[in-house]
Amino acid sequence: MTKEHLMNIADKVFHQSSASETEVVITVTDEALTRFANNEIHQNVARNDISLTVRVFQDQRMAESATNQMDDESLRAVTERALDAVKVMPPDPSLLPRLGPQTYTPIHAVDDRLLSVSPQERADSVVAAIERCRAENLTAAGAHRTAFTSLFLANSNGLVAFYERTDRSFSITVFGEDGTGWASVSSFRWDDADPHTATTKAIEKAKRNRNPIELPPGVYRVVLEPSAVADLIIFLSVGFDALSVYEKRSWLTGRVGQKLFGENITLVSDISHPLHQGCPFDAEGYPTKKVVLIDKGVATNLVYDRVTAHRLGQEPTGHSVDPKGAFGAFPRGLVLVGGQKTLDDLIRETDKGLLITRLWYIGTVDPMKVLLTGLTRDGVFLIEKGEVTRAVKNFRFNQSVLDLLNSVEAMSEAERAGAPEWEWAEVVPAMRVSEFHLTDVTGSAE
Amino acid sequence: MKEMCQVAVEEARRLGAEFADVRVLMTEREELIVRNDRVATVERGEDKGIGIRVLCDGAWGYCASRDLTEEGATTVAKAAVEIARASAQMKPGPVRLAPEPAHQAFYQTPIAKDPFAVPLEDKVALLLHCTEIILKTPSVALAYGWMSFQRKTQWFANSEGSLIEQILIRSGAGIQAQATDGSDLQVRSYPQSHGGQFMGKGYELVEELDLPGHSSLIAEEARALLSAPLCPEGEMDLVLDGSQLALQIHESVGHALELDRVLGMEANYAGTSFATLEKKGSFRYGSPLVHIVADATSPGGLATFGYDDEGVEAQSWHLIKEGILVDYLTSRETAGATGERRSHGCLRADGWQNLPIIRMVNISLLPGQGEPDDLINDVRHGVLMAVNRSWSIDNRRVQFQFGCEVGWEIKDGKKVRMVKNPCYSGITWEFWGSCQGIAGPHHWILWGVPNCGKGEPPQRAEMSHGAAPALFRKVKVFPAR
Numbered sequence: 029m030t031k032e033h034l035m036n037i038a039d040k041v042f043h044q045s046s047a048s049e050t051e052v053v054i055t056v057t058d059e060a061l062t063r064f065a066n067n068e069i070h071q072n073v074a075r076n077d078i079s080l081t082v083r084v085f086q087d088q089r090m091a092e093s094a095t096n097q098m099d100d101e102s103l104r105a106v107t108e109r110a111l112d113a114v115k116v117m118p119p120d121p122s123l124l125p126r127l128g129p130q131t132y133t134p135i136h137a138v139d140d141r142l143l144s145v146s147p148q149e150r151a152d153s154v155v156a157a158i159e160r161c162r163a164e165n166l167t168a169a170g171a172h173r174t175a176f177t178s179l180f181l182a183n184s185n186g187l188v189a190f191y192e193r194t195d196r197s198f199s200i201t202v203f204g205e206d207g208t209g210w211a212s213v214s215s216f217r218w219d220d221a222d223p224h225t226a227t228t229k230a231i232e233k234a235k236r237n238r239n240p241i242e243l244p245p246g247v248y249r250v251v252l253e254p255s256a257v258a259d260l261i262i263f264l265s266v267g268f269d270a271l272s273v274y275e276k277r278s279w280l281t282g283r284v285g286q287k288l289f290g291e292n293i294t295l296v297s298d299i300s301h302p303l304h305q306g307c308p309f310d311a312e313g314y315p316t317k318k319v320v321l322i323d324k325g326v327a328t329n330l331v332y333d334r335v336t337a338h339r340l341g342q343e344p345t346g347h348s349v350d351p352k353g354a355f356g357a358f359p360r361g362l363v364l365v366g367g368q369k370t371l372d373d374l375i376r377e378t379d380k381g382l383l384i385t386r387l388w389y390i391g392t393v394d395p396m397k398v399l400l401t402g403l404t405r406d407g408v409f410l411i412e413k414g415e416v417t418r419a420v421k422n423f424r425f426n427q428s429v430l431d432l433l434n435s436v437e438a439m440s441e442a443e444r445a446g447a448p449e450w451e452w453a454e455v456v457p458a459m460r461v462s463e464f465h466l467t468d469v470t471g472s473a474e
Numbered sequence: 475m476k477e478m479c480q481v482a483v484e485e486a487r488r489l490g491a492e493f494a495d496v497r498v499l500m501t502e503r504e505e506l507i508v509r510n511d512r513v514a515t516v517e518r519g520e521d522k523g524i525g526i527r528v529l530c531d532g533a534w535g536y537c538a539s540r541d542l543t544e545e546g547a548t549t550v551a552k553a554a555v556e557i558a559r560a561s562a563q564m565k566p567g568p569v570r571l572a573p574e575p576a577h578q579a580f581y582q583t584p585i586a587k588d589p590f591a592v593p594l595e596d597k598v599a600l601l602l603h604c605t606e607i608i609l610k611t612p613s614v615a616l617a618y619g620w621m622s623f624q625r626k627t628q629w630f631a632n633s634e635g636s637l638i639e640q641i642l643i644r645s646g647a648g649i650q651a652q653a654t655d656g657s658d659l660q661v662r663s664y665p666q667s668h669g670g671q672f673m674g675k676g677y678e679l680v681e682e683l684d685l686p687g688h689s690s691l692i693a694e695e696a697r698a699l700l701s702a703p704l705c706p707e708g709e710m711d712l713v714l715d716g717s718q719l720a721l722q723i724h725e726s727v728g729h730a731l732e733l734d735r736v737l738g739m740e741a742n743y744a745g746t747s748f749a750t751l752e753k754k755g756s757f758r759y760g761s762p763l764v765h766i767v768a769d770a771t772s773p774g775g776l777a778t779f780g781y782d783d784e785g786v787e788a789q790s791w792h793l794i795k796e797g798i799l800v801d802y803l804t805s806r807e808t809a810g811a812t813g814e815r816r817s818h819g820c821l822r823a824d825g826w827q828n829l830p831i832i833r834m835v836n837i838s839l840l841p842g843q844g845e846p847d848d849l850i851n852d853v854r855h856g857v858l859m860a861v862n863r864s865w866s867i868d869n870r871r872v873q874f875q876f877g878c879e880v881g882w883e884i885k886d887g888k889k890v891r892m893v894k895n896p897c898y899s900g901i902t903w904e905f906w907g908s909c910q911g912i913a914g915p916h917h918w919i920l921w922g923v924p925n926c927g928k929g930e931p932p933q934r935a936e937m938s939h940g941a942a943p944a945l946f947r948k949v950k951v952f953p954a955r
Binding site for chain 1: 507509512513514515516517518519520521522523525533534535536537538539540542553554556557558559560561563564565567593594595598602615616652654655656657658659737738739740741742743745746827828829831864865866867868869870872873875877895897899930931954955
């Protein structure tokens with residue numbers, strides 16, 4: 029559906045609504061995914077959907093209603109449901125008027141090549157990966173996803189916001205005799221998410237993950253690959269929400285403006301970064317700004333929804349997570365500025381330590397310390413005198429991300445990393461940290 | 475809608491599919507969130523669509539669309555066949571589906587009070603009343619009230635002659651207090667965390683919970699935790715309340731016994747399982763007190779239904795009997811692959827958009843006897859932990875760590891003081907092997923888990939776990955710090 033099609037639908041809703049302000053949000057999804065395991069394709073799916081949410085505002089009250097049917101009768105019914113609901117809402121003095129027309133950062137996140145991928149093409153990439161694994165007596169599991177999504181937001185005050193995006197991701201776990209290797213790639217461009225590259229990396233790791241030894245729990249020097257760094261940094265980011273700082277629920281409570289980390293730590297929320305090209309507006313339709321969260325170790329800025337910004341006399345930053353500013357803001361498009369080294373440099377400069385490929389099932393144990401627990405997965409290796417020498421069985425960690433960032437010794441250049449299966453990514457480097465708290469062992473190298 | 479299902483099945487068969495099943499699904503939902511003195515979310519929604527699964531040239535294809543016209547049904551059938559044929563080039567063996575009789579049936583969740591008929595203003599007023607009470611306690615910075623209602627109407631048909639209509643209704647509600655002094659954040663929820671209690675019931679669930687009657691208590695406990703001592707550290711006895719035990723069952727039994735995981739089909743994301751097939755019938759999973767039953771017929775369960783999403787009739791069976799692993803959660807395909815005569819009926823999908831995969835049904839620890847105080851009386855030194863706060867387990871479901879909202883240190887059979895940040899960790903079979911007491915049926919509650927994630931693309935599923943408080947010996951206990 030084009031922007032014009034979506035605007036026509038919104039106009040029908042505006043015409044039906046008797047509210048003083050009406051807002052329409054439409055999400056279009058066209059997605060396909062091929063899954064493989066045990067060296068065969070076992071699931072292959074495609075789905076398309078449209079979700080329309082109508083929000084009505086009347087006398088400091090708001091209510092919303094949603095449907096995925098776009099015929100005239102459904103549009104009338106969804107609008108009436110919202111109008112019925114708003115009548116019985118209590119007034120909300122914090123509610124702000126809807127925005128008028130805005131100007132957004134130009135974003136280019138659509139690759140025409142990804143708009144016409146056939147099931148056969150998706151399967152061909154999977155077949156190639158499986159055949160390479162079979163040739164080496166290895167077993168592969170993974171997923172190859174292609175998608176088109178668009179997000180449209182318009183209101184009766186004249187605001188119109190539109191973002192569209194293509195995505196390709198490929199992730200693969202390769203089973204060797206004793207352990208596994210994993211790698212993934214993702215991009216909004218077909219050519220920038222090459223399954224061959226990921227397969228090569230996963231095969232190398234699986235072949236190296238043999239005869240693993242079990243090392244005791246303890247505090248280790250570790251080299252974290254970008255995927256592991258991305259998994260940890262996301263938990264830090266929730267604390268930059270100005271509302272949570274105001275409510276004293278953030279690890280940044282009373283610490284904004286202070287130097288909390290070394291000069292080597294700079295963290296930015298930047299949806300326009302070439303590797304992100306994220307949505308240029310937030311849930312309120314406000315333009316998303318680039319925000320430096322940590323500048324050379326100093327916690328410099330927070331992200332604001334409109335209501336919190338209004339309350340605290342600040343400018344919104346365009347990171348609101350909901351239309352009313354009730355739940356605060358979240359810094360999308362994270363970029364942790366890296367160093368000049370390569371991952372190989374980080375390993376070569378390590379006298380003794382562990383190389384960690386990926387983390388798994390991470391949870392927050394204490395939010396005020398960003399203390400996390402989770403596990404290593406799909407490749408832990410012993411580094412001795414600058415060389416990877418042995419495979420090591422997996423660990424559980426209990427680690428504060430604040431402490432982690434204070435023990436970073438060196439970083440590679442930042443790259444896109446994350447979890448394709450969760451459909452998010454950050455731009456982060458690999459890093460070597462002097463102290464990482466590994467607290468239990470799992471007895472496996474998978 | 476039945477005709478729509480049949481159109482899609484017939485089109486798939488005409489195009490050469492050996493097997494096809496179709497679901498047309500309509501979902502109505504209502505979500506309310508009150509945050510402090512604001513109504514943060516009031517959303518009412520509906521969602522409709524069709525999903526078809528075909529087996530063609532020995533391989534699976536699935537396609538889903540919101541287009542509920544006859545043309546839409548034939549289009550998704552054609553696309554599913556095309557997708558299956560693309561899969562067939564890397565599918566060496568034929569799929570053998572365990573047989574299931576063709577069913578023509580209707581099933582509906584029994585409820586006392588339609589949650590969608592209760593006035594919205596009454597629901598909002600109830601939640602605002604709760605948060606107002608919670609916020610009266612000093613140091614409480616944040617109060618939440620939640621309600622969630624869902625009605626799913628599904629029509630199912632397959633190429634073997636099944637035609638099934640089901641109406642599944644569930645409700646959920648809960649409250650939470652968060653207290654802070656700027657350096658510590660303590661949380662108490664009622665009746666449990668993660669949005670409260672969810673059951674296959676109507677609005678009667680909300681009335682039974684008496685949220686206002688518990689608002690002051692959770693606020694006071696959250697405040698008290700700020701100045702409470704840390705949980706003691708060491709190997710000691712552990713008493714878990716039913717809601718935390720429910721999550722322990724979910725993570726270390728339910729997921730471990732999903733047969734698709736065991737067979738490696740979820741290896742890239744959710745992981746595999748230590749509970750491999752050769753262990754069936756002999757592996758000691760827990761102490762002789764541990765009986766764990768899977769039951770898609772439990773009254774009030776979130777995974778209580780007439781038929782699963784491939785038309786297999788709801789069943790009840792032991793997974794663990796007297797501590798021994800005896801069975802798994804299965805689908806027609808995995809049952810067929812492992813030589814079982816019939817699927818246990820565990821194939822379910824998140825909406826019409828997604829391919830059904832193996833999901834837990836309701837999985838429960840059978841009750842023992844006596845009172846929770848009997849368990850505490852039997853502890854020389856230990857901790858009672860209640861209501862989950864953090865959770866993590868490895869990708870083979872072996873090593874876990876959980877944290878709870880609140881603990882009480884036990885000395886010489888008595889609860890002596892409240893402790894904060896309680897955590898415990900262990901190895902699945904060692905932990906269940908250390909179970910030395912389970913409270914009786916009067917304390918057994920079916921706890922809802924409304925947010926279980928699995929699969930690629932990610933799917934959410936709902937299920938319940940019944941548990942009464944239980945005692946475990948010599949567990950690694952420690953404070954988060």
